[in-house]
Amino acid sequence: MGIRVNGAPSSAPDDPGPSAAEHLRDRLGLTGTKIACGSGVCGACTIxxxxxxxxxxxxxxxxxxxxxxxxxxxxxxxxxxxxxxxxHDGLQCGYCTPGFVLEASVFVDAWRAEHGDTRPDRATVADALAGHLCRCGAYEGIFAAVAAACAGEFDTEADQAPPRADAPAKVTGRARFTADLAPPGTWEGVIVRSTVPHARVLKVSADAGPDGAPAPLADLLGEDRLVRYVGQPIAAVAAPTRAAAKALAKAVRVDHEPLPAVTDPEAARSPDAPVLYRTKQERAAAPTYGEAPTPSAPWNGNVRGPGVLSWRGPTAVARLRDASRRGDPLLVAEEYTTATQVHSPLEPHVSVASWADGDLYLHVSTQSVSKIADRAAKRWNLPRERVHLVTEYVGGGFGAKNSLSPDVVAAVELSRLNGVPVRVSLDRSEELTDAGHRPGTRTRVALLAGRDGSLRAMSVDSYGDGGVSVGSNAAVLAALMYGRSPRRVRDFDVVTNRPPGEPMRGPGGPPMAWALEQAVDTMARRLGEDPLSLRRRWDGNPKRRALYERVAELPLWRDRPRGKRTGRFRRGVGLAAAGWPYLLAPRARVELVVEGGTLVVRSATQDIGTGIRSVLGDVVADRLGTDAANLRVEIGQSSSVHGTGSFGSRTTTSMGPAAADAADRLREALRELSPDVPASGPVPEHALKEALAAAEGVSVVGERGLDRWGQLTPDMADLAVGRGMSGAVHVMEVEVDTLLGRVRPARCWAGIAAGRIYSERLARNQCEGAVVQGVGYALFEERRDDPASGVVLSDNLEDYRIPGMGDVPETEVYFHQEGFEHVVGGGIGLGEVSVVGVAAALGNAVYDATGHRQHDLPLRPDRLIGDQR
Structure with a gap:
């Protein structure tokens, strides 16, 4: 019996094994149907x-x-x-979008049939789309889009182009992600992983296959032949189908010598604990979870650190010790913890590799096209021009897709060994186990105020729990807040036999703010002062001060409830401040080339949902006074000029100015060919058309240029620190159910100070998504491990919960666009700073509602109920 697919007859599947998603994608080529969780939780595969x-x-x-x-x-x-x-920009990376669109289409049709062209309320839309997850957090746009479609506002084509240039491709399923790609004859690769937390691998062997020969094994171990956590890649195998590859992987034998392991951070600090890294060389080779180079620090067993930053540190320590001895009531000394948060982008880590005539061809789901191509060339000893890496669309990343990860290495090695293209894609369990996470932390904060309310001393000690990796920087970030009072901050890492972390959006920032901002609120109450008032006095950052002035007039803050709350459901409002260093990419480049009378914008940068594809087109179009629809933007190919990776809040602030410089250079080139091209201002449409027709093959390359005041650091592999810091203030309203211990975020105001905003709707979407991810960090997200073996237990999206549409507050974003006039382009990144203070604001709101200070994330119901009794 056949089936009908999209109105056309199609043959029925003849194999009972595959899922409907696999049949549609692999047999029929309908890759708009995405596979993400594999367990019916996320909705990406909806048909x-x-x-x-x-x-x-x-x-x-x-x-x-x-x-x-x-x-x-x-x-x-x-x-x-x-x-x-x-x-309405109801999307970011776009990987989840087809599933949302299909579910929403059914809801909209049913709603209009029953209610006419009226708008459903927010709760109704959230209920209708409850089975769908967007890890980017584009829910505000989705709410607006569904309501507008129900009201009949989009029965005809919109008058204006959408704010995101690739939106049409994403809402129709035409956007092709790496997970959607498999050239003819592609085999599937599967990684063989360690089942023990610590061992020396003696031998890895495979059984003979159908042809009598063992399957070729790609070796993924380092020279030391050690595994240090359950789930660590050991080898990889490939076969024509994933099922066959899994069978081969299951038959691989790993002979090993067990070694002592420690999987608990507290136990790892014991003097008699097994030591993970015994030699200087091993310690230097430990993986890191920071975006910037990790500075050196001493080691003591399994503890790395301290990494110290101080300003009159001895004075701070002396004042704090003296205050503790005398029991000073204006000393706030508290300890706070955060759990491990997993990136879990909906498109998993996936790579497709093939070799031809000595050249390496790669499709990789990566945030860093140029960097990964460079590293691939180095690893496989190839000239850079013989590595061809393409990443057309990326289904989320959040910092986890910046390295030459095991999926890339396995795909390349397996392709070389088997002589065919090979795709290696992590399943959701692998993604939640070994694809990166934001490490947990334990942070001690001490603040001392004077009788006049001034900040007299600060101390922050933070211990990172990144498994086998290091790179704690939470305490260092605290040193950048609240003026220049005496302070000492120290970062430590405690290594254990558990998977390594990776940089995650604002690395170190959210755990720092969770601790520091709650301590500041506690101090305000000790002083009998309004929390906003205290921050306005302590904080010398002019950008945040501008946001404080805005908050003071905000009804959400000004009209908040005061005094003790009673009853089962209690409302509270809290705020938190945040900052983030200004990072830039000095090597950013954009090429403009004329092809067939069309202006093409090219760079090897990548768009993970932030919208840089749109920004590049808009900047060039605005500079020349034309319509972005007249341009073609091509990104994500390593053969293009160098483009910065899409991470570190540096993409737009680096690529935007490079695009503007390229447009100015092109104008000069066109003026030599056509006298009708003006020296400045808009280029008349006829003049641009004629000039482009005469400029076939003309190519110019734009660069980012230098800021007026220079930068604080030299170029560190296309990363530098600029002068100034972005700022943010989040105000959160919550409702706490004191009987069940549940917290419902109701409203959030997000004030962001990052200078010029290149594309307001796309920037707003980023900030709204940051609130969603911050809410997840505060309320739900917690990787759970078996304490004995270190096995990750929360390795699916049922046990590891991320926020859905019913979990998030109604969010308003405000941009303060002054203060970065010295920066080329006038603006800096906002992706990091927009997430740093969210969980802390929520924690302060919960305290405001209940009168009980929460010290541990996430704010689980058992913790809240325990405090109410």
Whole structure:
């Protein structure tokens, strides 16, 4: 019995093994149906079966027989929901978007049939889309898009182009992610991982295959032949199908010599604990989870550190010790902890590799095209021009996709060994185990105030819990807050036999703010002072001070409830301040080339949902006075000029000025060919068209240029620290159910000070998404490990919960766009600073509601209920 797919007849699956998602993607090429969680939790694989939404990752393919199936490709961009999603920017990376669109289309059609062209309220939309997750956090745009489509506002084409240039490709499923790519003849690779926390590997062998020969093994171990955590890659195998590759991997034998292991941070600090890194060379080779180079620090067993930063540190320590001895009530000394937060982008780590005539061809889901191509060339001893890396679209990253990760190495080695293209894709369990995380922390904060309310001393000691990795910087970031009073901050790492961390959005920032900002609130109450007033006095950062002035007039803050709350449901409002260093990429380049009368914008940068593809086109178009629709933007290819990686809040502030410089250089080149091109201002449409026709093949390359005041550090592999810091203030309103211990974020105001905003809607979306991720960090996200073996237990999206649409507050974003006039382009990055203070603001709001200070993240119901008793 056949099936109908998108209105056309199709043969029914003849193999009962695959899921409906696999059949649609691999057999029919309908890759708009995404596979993310594999367990029916995230909604990315949603299809319509006889008009009803279904999770195709759980639906056996043979159950489609005799059914009418619609995928996102079947909507063909004609449904009002698709136009509304594009217009309201209800997406970021776009990986989850097809599933949202299909579910929303059914809801919108049913709503309008019953209610007419009216808007559903926020709770109704959240309920309708409860089975869908967006890790980027684009929920505010989704709420707006669904409501507008229900009201009939997008029954016809929108008058204006969407703010995101690639929105049409993403809402229709045409955007091709690395997970969607498999050249003809591609084999599937599977990684063999350690099942023990610590061992010396003696031998790795594979059973003979059907042809009598053992499957070729790609070796993924280092020279020391050690495994240091459960889940560490050891080897990889490949076969024509994933099922066959899994069978081969299961048959691989790993002979090893067990070694003592320690999987608990407290136990690791004991003098008699097994030591992970015994030699200087081993310690130097320990993986790091910081974005910048990790400075050297002493080691004592499994403890690395302290890394110290101080300003009149001895004075601070002496004042704090003296205050402790005399029991000074204006000494706040508290300890705070945060749990491990996992990146978990919905598109997993995935790589496709092939070799041809000695050249290496790669498709990688990466945030750093140029860097990964450079590292691949170095690892496989190739000239850089013989590495061809393409990343057209990336389904989220958040800092986890910046390295030459095991999936890349395995794909390349397996392709070389087997002589065919090989794809290696992590499943959700692997993604949640060994693809990176924000390490947990234990942070001690001590603040001393004078009788006049001034800050007299600060001390912060933070211990990072990054498994086998190091790179704690939470305490250092605290030193950059609240003026120049005497302070000493110290960062430590405690290494254990658990998976390594990776940089995650604002590395070190959220745990720092969770501790410091709650301590500041505690001090305000000791002083009998309003928390906003105290920050306004202590904080010398002019950008945050401008935000404080705004908060003072904000009804959410000004009209908040005061005094003790009673009853089961209690509302509270809290705030937190944040800062983030200004980072830039000195080597950013943008090329403009004329091809066939069309102006093409090229760079090897990448867009993980931040919108740099749109920014590049808009900057060039604005500089020349034309429409961005007249340009073609091509990013994500290593053959292009160097583009900075999409991480570190440096992409737009680096690539935007490079695009402007390229546009200015092109204008000069065109003026030599056409007298009608003006020296400045908009280029008349006819003049630009004629000039481009005469400029076939003309190419110019723009650079970022130098800031007026220079930069604080030299170029560190395309990373430098500029002068100045971005600022943020978040105000959060929550409702606490004191009976069940549940916290419901109701409203959030996010004030961001990062100078010029290149694209307001895209920037707003980033800041709204940061609030979503901060709420997840505060309330739900907690990687759980087996204390005996270090095995990750929360290795699926049921046990590791990320926020859905019903979990997030209604968010308003305000941009303060002054203060960075010395910066080329006038603005700096905002992706990091917009997430740093969210959890702390929520924690302060919970205290305001309940009168109980929470010290540990996440704010689980058992912790809140315990404090109410």
């Amino acid at each position: 319509l079966v006889d008009g009803t939404p279904a999770a195709s990752c759980l639906l056996p393919a043979d159950h489609l027989a005799g059914r009418d199936v619609t995928t996102v490709e079947g909507l063909d961009g004609r449904h009002p929901v698709q136009r509304a999603f594009a217009a």
